[in-house]
Amino acid sequence: MDYIWQWNQIWDYRQVFVRGAQATLVLTCWALLIGLVLGLVLGLMRSARVAVLRLPAAVYIDIFRATPILVQLVWIYYALPILSGVQMGNVTSAAVGIGLHSAAYFAEIFRAGIASIDKGQSDAAKSLGMGYGQAMRRIILPQAVRRMVPPFINEFATLMKLTTLGSVLAVNELLHEAENLINNTYRPLETYTVVAVLFGVMIYPFIWLSQRLELRWKTRG
Amino acid sequence: MSDAPLIKVNGLRKSFGKLEVLRGISFEVKRGEVLAIIGPSGSGKSTLLRCLNFLEEYQMGEVEFDGALVGYQRGKAGRMKLDSDRNIGRIRARMGMVFQSFNLFPHKTVLENVMEGPLVVQGVPRAEAEGRARTLLARVGLIDKIGAYPARLSGGQQQRAAIARALAMQPAAMLFDEPTSALDPELVGEVLEVMQSLAAEGMTMVVVTHEMGFARQVADRVMMMDHGEIVELAPPAQIFGAPESPRTAEFLRRVLH
Numbered sequence A: 001m002d003y004i005w006q007w008n009q010i011w012d013y014r015q016v017f018v019r020g021a022q023a024t025l026v027l028t029c030w031a032l033l034i035g036l037v038l039g040l041v042l043g044l045m046r047s048a049r050v051a052v053l054r055l056p057a058a059v060y061i062d063i064f065r066a067t068p069i070l071v072q073l074v075w076i077y078y079a080l081p082i083l084s085g086v087q088m089g090n091v092t093s094a095a096v097g098i099g100l101h102s103a104a105y106f107a108e109i110f111r112a113g114i115a116s117i118d119k120g121q122s123d124a125a126k127s128l129g130m131g132y133g134q135a136m137r138r139i140i141l142p143q144a145v146r147r148m149v150p151p152f153i154n155e156f157a158t159l160m161k162l163t164t165l166g167s168v169l170a171v172n173e174l175l176h177e178a179e180n181l182i183n184n185t186y187r188p189l190e191t192y193t194v195v196a197v198l199f200g201v202m203i204y205p206f207i208w209l210s211q212r213l214e215l216r217w218k219t220r221g
Numbered sequence B: 001m002s003d004a005p006l007i008k009v010n011g012l013r014k015s016f017g018k019l020e021v022l023r024g025i026s027f028e029v030k031r032g033e034v035l036a037i038i039g040p041s042g043s044g045k046s047t048l049l050r051c052l053n054f055l056e057e058y059q060m061g062e063v064e065f066d067g068a069l070v071g072y073q074r075g076k077a078g079r080m081k082l083d084s085d086r087n088i089g090r091i092r093a094r095m096g097m098v099f100q101s102f103n104l105f106p107h108k109t110v111l112e113n114v115m116e117g118p119l120v121v122q123g124v125p126r127a128e129a130e131g132r133a134r135t136l137l138a139r140v141g142l143i144d145k146i147g148a149y150p151a152r153l154s155g156g157q158q159q160r161a162a163i164a165r166a167l168a169m170q171p172a173a174m175l176f177d178e179p180t181s182a183l184d185p186e187l188v189g190e191v192l193e194v195m196q197s198l199a200a201e202g203m204t205m206v207v208v209t210h211e212m213g214f215a216r217q218v219a220d221r222v223m224m225m226d227h228g229e230i231v232e233l234a235p236p237a238q239i240f241g242a243p244e245s246p247r248t249a250e251f252l253r254r255v256l257h
C-alpha cells in the first residue's frame, strides 16, 4: 500500500463539490416532488374498485418497473422532443425522468400500505357514515403512512442515488462535477471518496430518522 | 308514523360470485324492538347484518330504513340504481354498528375514537363532541381510560369503547355482529350488561349472537337462520321452549349442550 493520498488539491476545489451537491439536492427535490404526487395518484388509482382507474395505473407501473431507468432518461431527453415537439432542458429532463420512474415505485408503496390496513377499519369508518375521502384521510392513510415510512425512505435514498444518472444528460450534479474535476486534477481516488462521503452524509440522516420513527410508533402500539 | 317498522327487509338475495348466501329474506324490525339472530356458522348472519347498512351490496330485494331505501334509488320504470355515496353515508350514520373484532381506530385515543363520528361526519363542534363522548364513556365504564390507545385496553374494554363510538352518532338503531365472540369468557358479561341497558332504554337493536342467554332474556324476537334462509322467527319463549322447526331444535340442542 504505497498510494499517497493528496487532499490539498481536492480542498482547493471544494467549491466544485458544494456546487455539485447543491445541484444533486435540487434535482432530488424536483424528482421527489414529481414522484410523490404522481405516485400517490397512481397508488390510489391502483387501490380503486373500478377497473377504469386500476388498469392504466397498473400498466404505467409495470412499464416503468420493467425498463431500465437509463433508457427512460435518454428516451425522454432525445426521443420525446422528436415525437411531441417539446424539448426540455437537461436538468428538467433528468428531474422528470427520475420522477416518473420513482412514481411507479412510490405508487407500489402507497398501494401496499393501503392494502395492509385491515378491512375492519374501513368498515368501521363507513359504518359511522364517512365517505371514501374522509375514511382515507382520517382513518386509512394515517395508519398506512406509518407502514410506508421504511420503504419510503428506502426509495428516497434510491432516488437520490439515481440522480447521478443525470450525468448522462450532462447535468452538473455531484458525480458529473467530480468527473470533470478528475479531468483536471487526475486524482480519481480522492475525488470519488469525497463523492461517496457526501452522498452518505446527505442520505444517512433520513435512514436514522426512519429508524427513530419506527421505534416510536412501535412503542405506542 | 312511529308504528311503522324501522327496518324493513323484503325478498333480500345476495351472492358472492356463484355462492348464494342470502336466499330471499323478509322481515321487519319495529322501533324499540330487540331482534336476535342465531344460526350455524356460514348461514349468512353477518352478511345479512352488513346488508342492512350496505356494507355489502345486495342483488335482489330491498332494505328500507325508516322509510328510505338503503343503498339504491328507485329510478325510472322501477329500475334500481346505486345511490350516491353521500346518501348511503347519511343512512349509515343513523345505524350504529358493532363488530366482532371491535375495529377501533388504533391511531386514536379512546376519546378521539368516540369523538370521530360526530366531529367528522356530523360536523358537531369539538367541545360538544367531547362532551358527548365523555358522557358515553362514563356510561360504559371507561372514563378512566379516555386517554389510552386501544392497544392498551382489554377486549371487553375495547368493545365497550366501540359501542360508545357507535352511540356517539345518536343512531336510531344499533347493529351488533357477535360482539362477544372474540372475548375471553370472563369479559363477556361486562359487554352484555351494556347491551342490556341499551335495550332497556328502548334502543332498536339487531344482534347476531351465540349467547343464547342474551337472546332468551333480552330479545323480543329471535330469528333462526340456516343456509341463507329464515328458518323460524318468533318470540324467545317459542324458539327456546317449543320450536316449530326441527332445524331450530337441532341447532339449539347442539349449542346448549
Ligand SMILES: Nc1ncnc2c1ncn2[C@@H]1O[C@H](COP(=O)(O)OP(=O)(O)OP(=O)(O)O)[C@@H](O)[C@H]1O
Pocket: B016, B019, B021, B039, B040, B041, B042, B043, B044, B045, B046, B047, B048
Ligand atoms: N366477502 C366474502 N366473499 C366470499 N364469500 C363470503 C364473503 N363473506 C362471507 N362469505 C361466505 O358467505 C357465507 C355466509 O357467511 P357469513 O359470514 O354471513 O356467515 P355467518 O352466519 O355470519 O357465520 P359465522 O357464525 O361463522 O360468523 C359463508 O359461506 C362465507 O364463506
Ligand SMILES: [Mg+2]
Pocket: B045, B046, B047, B178
Ligand atoms: Mg358472522
